[in-house]
Amino acid sequence: MLSPEGREQIKYKARKFIFGSKDTEGVGKLAAVYLLLISIGFVYLYPVLYMISKSFMNLNDLLDTSINWIPSQMYLENYKQAFQSMDYWKTFRDSVVIAGIPTLINVVICAIVGYGFARYDFKGKKLCIGLLLFSFILPPQATMMPTYVFYTDIGLINSIKAFIVPAILGQGLKSQIFILIFFNFFRQIPKVLIEAAKIDGAGHFKIFRRIALPSAAPAILVVFLFSIVWYWNESYLTQLYVVGAFTSNAGGYHWSSLIVSLKNFENSYNTARSVAGSGMVDINESIEMAGTMLSILPLLIMYLVLQKQFVESVDRTGITGE
Amino acid sequence: MKNGRKTKPGQLERRENAIGYLFILPWLIGILVLVLWPMVQSFGYSLNKIRLLPQGMAKLYVGFENYSQIFLKDPDFIMGLESYLLETLIAVPVIVAFSLIIAMLLNQKISCRGIFRMIFFLPIIIASGPVMQQLADQEAASIPMMNVTMIEQLLDEYLPHVLAVSITSVFSNMITLLWYSGVQILIFLAALQKIDTSLYEAAKMDGGSKWECFWKITLPTVKPMILLNVVYTVIFMSNNEQNALIVLIYDTMLSATGGYGYASAMAWLYSVIESAIVIFFAVLIMGRKDVYERRARKYQRELKREKRLEKKIRKRGERNERNYAKQKAKQQRKGANKKSA
Structure with missing residues (x-):
């Protein structure tokens, strides 16, 4: 038989074991944290897992109610047909160009503008920064129609120029965020460094190129990664300006992008099917999922490779202040 | 000095700062x-009825008829606006609160942190309009175990x-909402670290307990980030293709x-409402004082009161002294007089 004190002791120890004390984490609490993380993580992954599992199912598996998750065999025909109907290689190449070139321009221009804001104290700087924030909040729809007319007038529509020109003028996709990132980053460069370079006879642009830019490598990486992801995923403006689904493009190169072709997947699949004839089956969920999978696959691979850079990116840019 | 102009003090610095214009020139143009001029133009469009002809645009000035038509004859827009407002006002706090909780969970010392982070940031990469559309069509965007009707x-x-x-729509689109919070988690996590x-x-x-630590240390520190995230979320949700x-x-x-004119009127109305939402949230967050600000304010008030009291006492003392001296x-x-008498 235990004495009352002994029982108290055991109770106390048990409580300490489960809930933890001020110094150590209790097992119970830790288990709760893991449970929470795993369940939320599952919710996050659920659509992706669903997509992968569905994309490998053949028609029989789809109809069979006893098959929920694991297909009876690795059925690759879905991918083959989605691949064919999307004209994958050409679309992929176009997508890379559409996302890549504006991104490169974005990085350069946003760095220059951000440096201008951070380093110099010119008149009306506050007003300019206010305008920058304003243009961030403004929905693109407010300027969409006149811009569309303007681009049509100067012949930018239906080509990648419609993305390049705004990027050169610092008004690319979410450029405002990138300018702010560079602005924040360049502000942290010690003034002494720049003054030392000035005494050594470096001009304004040389200081920018030789001192500011090399130290901004983390910011450049972040801007590059996010810009390429956002350009890649932009379907609305891409369709309106670059792909041009509405005005027929007489001659010239016809652009397309993976995300836009996913948007119009059903239509384009049916057209491809009517051309190909008996080779392709009717569209079903599996094929749609395979198409979705194919369109995000390049980004997924990039993410798996550069995962660490993404996760630690915001840390390094100093958005959160020091 | 006879030859050579005089340089006034501060002029060199001003001349150097003017180089700044050169750096921001592309953005300024x-x-x-691409922003201010089209905005003005768009407003001009919204006052016209515009028809596209082979020769170009045919404009017909109608004043504010487009706007009144939206309110009086367009149930689609008004209903869409209603549901958009409700959805945004409910979803934004949910997303921001969720991302703060997840960021705090991820900020702890746990094993497999890298894997968890990788999972939670995945949506940043793949959550685009068409992909979400496809998933929603397949009903893969709601949690299967959750009984929404109940x-x-x-x-x-x-x-x-x-x-x-x-509120039910929040529950049924839980995955979509969670997927939209990738960037927010990233920002919160960086702030927490x-x-x-x-x-x-x-x-x-x-x-101090953990609970107190959260309210008195964590929350006041990440407050600016909450504002940033709220603004980002509102903009993201409003400009999203969904x-x-x-x-x-x-x-x-x-x-x-419809045509350009009518659509411009819609877009203008929409922009005004979106800005109003952003301002509403900004005022709500910045207006809310945390513990320290409240305490500092209280202290200042007390200080003022004490000073006033001190002044009063001093004045009274002076007066008394004067009266005393007079007496x-x-x-x-x-x-x-007595003596002399």
Whole structure:
């Protein structure tokens, strides 16, 4: 038989074991944290897992109610047909160009503008920064129609120029965020460094190129990664300006992008099917999922490779202040 | 000095700062040509009925008729606007709160942190309009185990119907909402890691619980980030392709009945409302004082009150002294008079 004190002791120890004390984490609490993380993580992954599992199912598996998750065999025909109907290689190449070139321009221009804001104290700087924030909040729809007319007038529509020109003028996709990132980053460069370079006879642009830019490598990486992801995923403006689904493009190169072709997947699949004839089956969920999978696959691979850079990116840019 | 102009003080510095214009020149041109001018033009469009002819645009000035038509004859837009407002007002706090919780969970010392982070940031990469559309079509965007109809019935009993429906829509689109919070988690996590751990240690020494630490250390520190995230979320949700209003504006622009003018009016209205939401949240967050600000304010008020009291006492003292001196002088005079008499 235990004495009352002994029982108290055991109770106390048990409580300490489960809930933890001020110094150590209790097992119970830790288990709760893991449970929470795993369940939320599952919710996050659920659509992706669903997509992968569905994309490998053949028609029989789809109809069979006893098959929920694991297909009876690795059925690759879905991918083959989605691949064919999307004209994958050409679309992929176009997508890379559409996302890549504006991104490169974005990085350069946003760095220059951000440096201008951070380093110099010119008149009306506050007003300019206010305008920058304003243009961030403004929905693109407010300027969409006149811009569309303007681009049509100067012949930018239906080509990648419609993305390049705004990027050169610092008004690319979410450029405002990138300018702010560079602005924040360049502000942290010690003034002494720049003054030392000035005494050594470096001009304004040389200081920018030789001192500011090399130290901004983390910011450049972040801007590059996010810009390429956002350009890649932009379907609305891409369709309106670059792909041009509405005005027929007489001659010239016809652009397309993976995300836009996913948007119009059903239509384009049916057209491809009517051309190909008996080779392709009717569209079903599996094929749609395979198409979705194919369109995000390049980004997924990039993410798996550069995962660490993404996760630690915001840390390094100093958005959160020091 | 005879030759050579004089340089006034501060002129060199000003001349150097003017180089700044050169650096921001591309952006300056961009904002004038691609943002401000189209905005003005768009407003001009919205006052016209515009028809596209082979020769170009045919404008017909109609004043504010487009706007009144939206309110009086366009149930699509008004209904879309209603659901957009409700959805945004409910979803934004949910997303921001969720991302703060997840960021705090991820900020702990746990194993497999890298894997968890990788999972939670995945949506940043793949959550684009068409992909979400495909997933929603397959009903893969809601949690299968969750019984939404039951929640709806429960809520319907206690709340007005409109509110109940929109709260239910939050539950049924849970995955979509979670997927939209990738960037927010990233920002919160970065902010949380910047908090000095010695603050928590000091609080622990003083006997503060975790709960208190959250309210008195974590929350005040990440407050600016909350504002940033709220603004980002509102903008993201409003300019997202899943948004019915955006699609409506887009369709109207290219339809025969609507046209550029009508669509411009819609877009303008939409922008004003979106800005109003952003301002609403900003005021709500910045207006809310945390513990320290409240305490500092209280202290300042007390300080002021004390000072006032001090001044009062001093003045009274001075007055008393003066009166006393006067009285004394009177008495002396009286005494002198007596003596002389």
